[in-house]
Amino acid sequence: MKPIFKQTKLSAYEAIDEAQKIAFAPLIFQAVRTMRELGILEQLEQHKAQGVDAQGIAEALGLSLYGVETLLESGMSCGVVELNDEEKFTLSKVGYYLLHDPMTRINMDYNHDVCYQGMFYLDEAIKSGRPSGLKVFGEQWETLYQALPHLPEQVKNSWYAFDHFYSDTAYPAALKLIFAAKPKTLVDIGTNVGKFTILAAQYDADVHITMVDLPDQLQNAIRNVSEAGFSERVTPLGMDLLDESSHFPPGLDIYWLSQFLSCFGKAEIISILKRIAQIMESNSTVYILETCWDRQQHETSSYSLINTSLYFTAMASGNSKMYHSRELLECIEAAGLELEKATDNLGLCHTLFACKKRP
Numbered sequence: 001m002k003p004i005f006k007q008t009k010l011s012a013y014e015a016i017d018e019a020q021k022i023a024f025a026p027l028i029f030q031a032v033r034t035m036r037e038l039g040i041l042e043q044l045e046q047h048k049a050q051g052v053d054a055q056g057i058a059e060a061l062g063l064s065l066y067g068v069e070t071l072l073e074s075g076m077s078c079g080v081v082e083l084n085d086e087e088k089f090t091l092s093k094v095g096y097y098l099l100h101d102p103m104t105r106i107n108m109d110y111n112h113d114v115c116y117q118g119m120f121y122l123d124e125a126i127k128s129g130r131p132s133g134l135k136v137f138g139e140q141w142e143t144l145y146q147a148l149p150h151l152p153e154q155v156k157n158s159w160y161a162f163d164h165f166y167s168d169t170a171y172p173a174a175l176k177l178i179f180a181a182k183p184k185t186l187v188d189i190g191t192n193v194g195k196f197t198i199l200a201a202q203y204d205a206d207v208h209i210t211m212v213d214l215p216d217q218l219q220n221a222i223r224n225v226s227e228a229g230f231s232e233r234v235t236p237l238g239m240d241l242l243d244e245s246s247h248f249p250p251g252l253d254i255y256w257l258s259q260f261l262s263c264f265g266k267a268e269i270i271s272i273l274k275r276i277a278q279i280m281e282s283n284s285t286v287y288i289l290e291t292c293w294d295r296q297q298h299e300t301s302s303y304s305l306i307n308t309s310l311y312f313t314a315m316a317s318g319n320s321k322m323y324h325s326r327e328l329l330e331c332i333e334a335a336g337l338e339l340e341k342a343t344d345n346l347g348l349c350h351t352l353f354a355c356k357k358r359p
């Protein structure tokens with residue numbers, strides 16, 4: 001495996017400095033998020049290069065001087081807040097992106113609302129192979145996907161914003177590729193709220209779509225498809241794909257799995273793909289849209305993907321992750337499928353794997 005991340009030779013002093021950044025990372029994360037939430041970053045931006053003192057921010061926001069000073073000092077330590085020549089506080093370029101970049105905001109909200117509390121149980125999750133952090137939302141669920149429709153509104157909103165932000169960017173390019181062969185039938189496996197199903201129904205006026213998800217989650221998709229006016233061409237099919245006796249509709253043109261296989265461990269992925277291989281025809285295509293950390297254009301994308309794996313470990317399933325493409329290709333092979341084509345760089349960070357049944 002080639003190194004993706006810079007491996008710089010550091011002095012002992014530099015190394016201990018980096019180690020402290022990691023040791024304090026959870027606290028700094030909360031300090032910066034709190035500054036964003038309370039309007040401190042916005043105050044800094046409004047005062048531009050001339051800057052503002054802590055008292056000015058405290059008065060404008062009705063916060064204590066103590067609280068504002070504590071947060072600004074933390075912000076200075078991590079490069080979000082700067083001091084100008086008049087010793088006034090200003091917003092750094094990093095702070096600007098924390099305030100305005102949609103991806104950064106979505107990642108931060110997701111890490112706070114969905115992951116933060118449960119991440120405390122990461123060690124337990126690693127030892128048990130179960131999503132031990134999920135207990136912060138209730139003890140009754142095996143996976144986050146069973147819990148999803150029942151989670152508090154803010155947690156759900158942050159989860160959906162994160163999920164949609166990435167897949168939304170890849171859908172337009174993927175639709176063009178998969179509809180080039182004029183498919184008549186498609187099954188959207190792990191349809192979630194039905195976003196792709198609706199886009200596909202809009203893209204092609206003749207295609208018939210089956211959408212599959214866990215029964216509770218499927219209710220959202222059914223409602224959205226009905227509101228979009230596509231119920232006549234869309235058939236909902238509620239099932240738990242971890243149940244090995246569950247089977248897909250046979251002989252369809254396209255089996256579509258977007259950001260879906262990363263929800264499962266490798267043995268489960270092979271089982272799901274095998275069940276598809278058993279019922280597909282030689283002219284059917286399995287399309288897998290995934291975010292593989294080894295196929296990214298930017299180190300930052302690989303960094304974000306690799307660390308999203310920790311959500312799968314502690315919160316979602318205990319055995320799934322953002323895979324290296326080699327791991328997915330091994331599963332494809334083991335299931336009796338063969339790769340026809342892999343197309344990289346769809347949207348922000350996706351690869352589309354087109355697979356056929358192995359003759």
Ligand SMILES: C[S@@+](CC[C@H](N)C(=O)[O-])C[C@H]1O[C@@H](n2cnc3c(N)ncnc32)[C@H](O)[C@@H]1O
Binds near residue numbers: 189239241
């Ligand atoms: C990460 S979301 C992907 C949503 C969408 N396909 C996309 O591209 O954004 C995974 C979806 O798979 C569904 N899912 C997870 N485990 C499942 C299972 N065991 N059986 C059926 N669906 C499942 C979840 O409910 C969720 O809607």
